[in-house]
Amino acid sequence: MKRTAILLSVSFFITYSIPSFAQQKSTARPNIIFLLTDDHRRDALGAMGNRIIQTPNLDALAGRGILFKRAYITTSICCVSRASILSGKYESRHKINDFDTDFSRQALAETYPALLKKAGYKIGFIGKFGVGVKNIPDTLFDYWAAEKTGQPVYELKNKSGNLIHHTDSVGKDISQFLGKFAGKEPFCLSVSFKAPHELDGNPPTYPVQQRYLDLYKNVSIPEPLTADPKYWNSFPEFFRTDKNIARERWKPLFSTPELHQETVRNYYRLITGVDEVVGDLVAQLKELKIDENTIIIFMGDNGFSLGEHGLEGKWFGYEESIRVPMIISGAPLTRKLKGKKSDKIALNIDIAPTILSLAGVAIPQTVQGEDLLEMTLKKSEDRDDFFYEHTYLGSPRLPKVEGVVSRDFKYMNYIEHGYEELYDTKNDPHETTNLVKDQAYKTKLEQLRQRYGTLKELVK
Template identity: 90%
Template sequence: MKRTAILLSAVYFLFYNISCFAQQKSKPRPNIIFLLTDDHRWDALGAMGNRIIQTPNLDALAGRGILFKRAYVTTAICCVSRASILSGKYESRHKINDFSTDFSKQALSETYPALLKKAGYKIGFIGKFGVGAQNIPDTLFDYFAAEKTGQPVYELKNKSGNIIHHTDSVGKDITQFLGQFAGKEPFCLSVSFKAPHELDGNPPTYPVQQRYRDLYKNVSIPEPLTADPKYWNSFPDFFRTDQNIGRDRWKPLFATPELHQETVRNYYRLITGVDEVVGNLVAQLKELRIDENTIIIFMGDNGFSLGEHGLEGKWFGYEESIRVPMIISGASLNKKLKGKKSDQIALNIDIAPTILSLAGVAVPQAVQGKNLVEMTLKKSENRDDFFYEHTYLGSPRLPKVEGVVSRDFKYMKYIEHDYEELYDTKNDPHETTNLAKNEAYKAKLDQLRQRYGTLKESVK
């Protein structure tokens, strides 16, 4: 009897595992939608604690998935960050450091869209590509709806000759893509909004959709602590110049309290416009009955200073510049991840390996990012810090900066001038006091200098 029971138990165990394996094999690969906003700072989202901005649909995504409270970019400028997102590599490795350099044929073949296509996914791209200018790879995609320019305008002319806002055009193309590809082969759709990026010009402007032009008009926008002129005046001479792009763009948008109010309102209006498109997208997924097998990933390509430190824009190593919103959401995620708020350091270079892993596609060895889902489930090692680099242009327009961002401290070095910054971001989150010359922090400074040298070599 005992031997029979053992035999029956072994047979049951075998058939149970075969059944589980078969179910796993038969489970369809997930559809993946990656949504990218442009110049979207970490705290311009209701789910991140902003009580003014209206982003109910993005907040709902966060509620159904993982909200990364400490997400960053490794370089805060559109072209470099987007190359890092597509490739999973630091600028030091992918070597795209300007607005004209394209992916080489080999490098393009190692981006997540190309690898997914090779694995049988249908791939689409909508919006601003943002990497290169001469050879934007439209033929790689099964569906491509993007201007072949570095920076699209906000007001586009459609086939009927009518003007359509870029955000609305993106929404229209999402609807068209889903209508064409939903319910067939698995797909990966990459969507890149221009919003809330300013429209470059002299002065820069924020063209918003007509229906949102009165939104927030009666709301008072708090002035940031570091908008006080003493913070701009504390910078060294090489930085504190009107030739600095961050200061040059600050003048027409933040030089008066009235300008500050209107600029931030317009910035928020553009983000709320994106949120509307996200809501329509989620509704269409449900209507098509593919929402249960679709994962949505959302993030900003870099942050944005709205007057902090007397600056407008990104580029430099301050939290407003390098920290972004990030969400992974979807019914097929592990139940433990639903409504999860993660304090782990997540990076833009993590997007490619995360997408590939979700699709069951091997991650190339040269990829430097991590699988964010595994990291959140504590199946891979957490980060304690990361390397930051921004070497486009140089002084005086954009002084080159590199450094180390850790959980509690930040070290930045302006490499053309050998000028250092050290911030205790745990106790000084607004980065008001540079501790680099404070003797009490000499040991910490030396430690981060050494770590900087180590990371600088490791990211190549």
């Protein structure tokens, strides 16, 4: 992808000057905390207009920072998206396309934690790492509190042998990290919640903390427009099969109105549990008197379908699957950036270059993302579109799909079958009508086909 900012060499030269987005009252490099939720769709946040879910602490972060209303994932599956977040690269470049592949030594050296450690930051990781299983890089970090498994469980045993919910365990580890490293060298803490990811099983479940079991119990969850069976029935035969994982998981969680209500309530309960941890984190930063020099970045690793199009999960190119919440917040931001709602297209590959820029660390030439703060301040060119790719597994379980997402249109190509989708997302945000065969959109379809070919080469 075209990069408009001038990149420094890969010699990891470090500048200690404060970037233009930061307050000028301090020359100290900021602490950086990156918070990642799992399977968190963009509208499951109060600040994004959801009037049911309770996320007051995350909403407050958005009020004190930048809320990215058009944040997307370039590949909607945990392992690939996390590799893209850490590296700032598309799947086509980092080549991690499954749950088993680890970062190579060289690739790991160019992730934002490794670069910040080289620059003098203390680095920590808490929660679900989610990239590879054989060579988890726990020794890279100054603080590591994560299971060396691809997908942790929700109920963990603590040192006393008592059960603790994964979200609460993450909260305790955050507190421990801050108590150990606050007020010393600058730090970068990466936190990855399991919530609100389902607990895989047959059927999948959503284990919720005991104190949240009654939350939302008297709330009626609206049914999505595209939950109507006609949308599932409109899919081509290769997709419309019970072997499709998204349909397989839909059955025990969304196939009746009662199941839909309880599944979404549990999904929301898990997110509210995360919000509680965020509130405790912010309070501890203030108590330690480091809140004035700490930036918090929050996002989801991919979106999630809660029954839309008769599906459960992520993977495919629909809005529910590829859009996530994203916030950058903290006292070091200038007044211009506080309380700002951005309509610019932001991507998961932008996290690494943004964090590196915050720390004053050179961005490797191989990084494909952009500095979100420079973009927000209009110091770099806006994106008009981006490439989407999901090639894990393949048909019939997860048909492979690639495409182009622009501000107003979306083109998707199921590459194993030559089946295409075209949606006017500006006028049809729920993606109810595939326009591929509509002659009125013939020119637009051809434009996006050509753009798809161009981007497919550029992201390699």
